[in-house]
Amino acid sequence: MAEEVRGPDTTALDEVVAFTSELIRIDTTNRGGGDCRERPAAEYVAERLAGAGIEPTLLERTPGRTNVVARIPGTDPSADALLVHGHLDVVPADPAEWSVHPFSGEVRDGIVWGRGAVDMKNMDAMVLAVVRAWARQGVRPRRDIVLAYTADEEASADDGSGFLADRHAALFDGCTEGISESGAFSFHPQPGTTLYPIAAGERGTAWLKLTAHGRAGHGSKVNTANAVTRLADAVARIGSHTWPVRLTSTVRAALTELAALYAIDIDTGAPDLDVDLLLDKLGPAAALVQPTVRNSSNPTMLEAGYKVNVIPGQAVAHIDGRTLPGTEEEFAATMDRLTGPDVEWEFHHREVALEAPVDSPTFAKMRAAVERFDPAGHVVPFTMSGGTDAKQFSRLGITGYGFSPLRLPPDLDYGALFHGVDERVPVDALHFGVRVLDHYLKSA
């Protein structure tokens, strides 16, 4: 109980700021295609774990692409273990577009600036600060906690969580649930309302390659089998397709909580629920669920031809498709229909959709931890529109939640900072996150 009252010490509050800033200064830009080097950041984390008596294991599939895994033993050996993971790489940033240098880690007027301040060196630093405070205070969690700092999340995960799940599954023995990025940061749809969306699912990834074949020939001739025309027709149909509403249990739970919060008199359990009407009534709060009530399919790349007066025999397009849990067959059947007889399609890259229970003890404890430190805040479940490392860890039977708590000022458009310009996080938000994580991880 004394530990409960004590919470993280002032050293932890200082360290979370220093760690966020210093991790940002270690440039771990992931340009894809293997062009990244996480090792210096991994060593930085490993040294700080070792300094707290937590033994880190460094793992690489490719030299320089380093992952760190460590286990903190819990007091209850019969309890399932909890995985807490964060990636060390970041997406590229062009200094010319930023107000401060993206790899400066500058702390100015109570705000930490730089690439990774949001996604997700903030969470990496918060977890590190919490477990080091526990070492100073002699705190042990109830469950075993497995910490994983991964490489390569911003590209294929082949050198990161994918490699760990394939080759080092034993390090995650006993883990049934995991927490990581993209959830529990405050969202202010309008003045006076603070929501904390906790992620309990992710849409699946369905990246497609379309290939149209036709008759090559001179650009001046009649050609009724033009591969470019065939491809363009299919791409236009796919890009403008309105996918039907498909409510997963997480999205339905989110709609139910939001409808109650906004006192909208509507039966969210009704089979004929008019979701678009409800979203209209929710106003800005609809942004939490709107991207995940349907599948999506956006054309993103086109490749065809080499000379203006030559009709090529083949044309290729790429589609970024995202699927809700349980819609994979419908997605494939729809693609067969939209592409038509003259265009072949295949999955270029595919990841399963995830869904985590909202009525679990884990979700209840995360909710309680947030509401303890912000009693006026409302926790709402949501589904992520894209994907994270949780997809790879799900192959080990680990149910993933997005829980990286931050209380943010209402005027900060945090969502826009993911992969955006002038990524930054307030010091106060990091302190809130450390307190909530400390409380949640002890009680988990």
Ligand SMILES: [Zn+2]
């Ligand atoms: Zn991320």
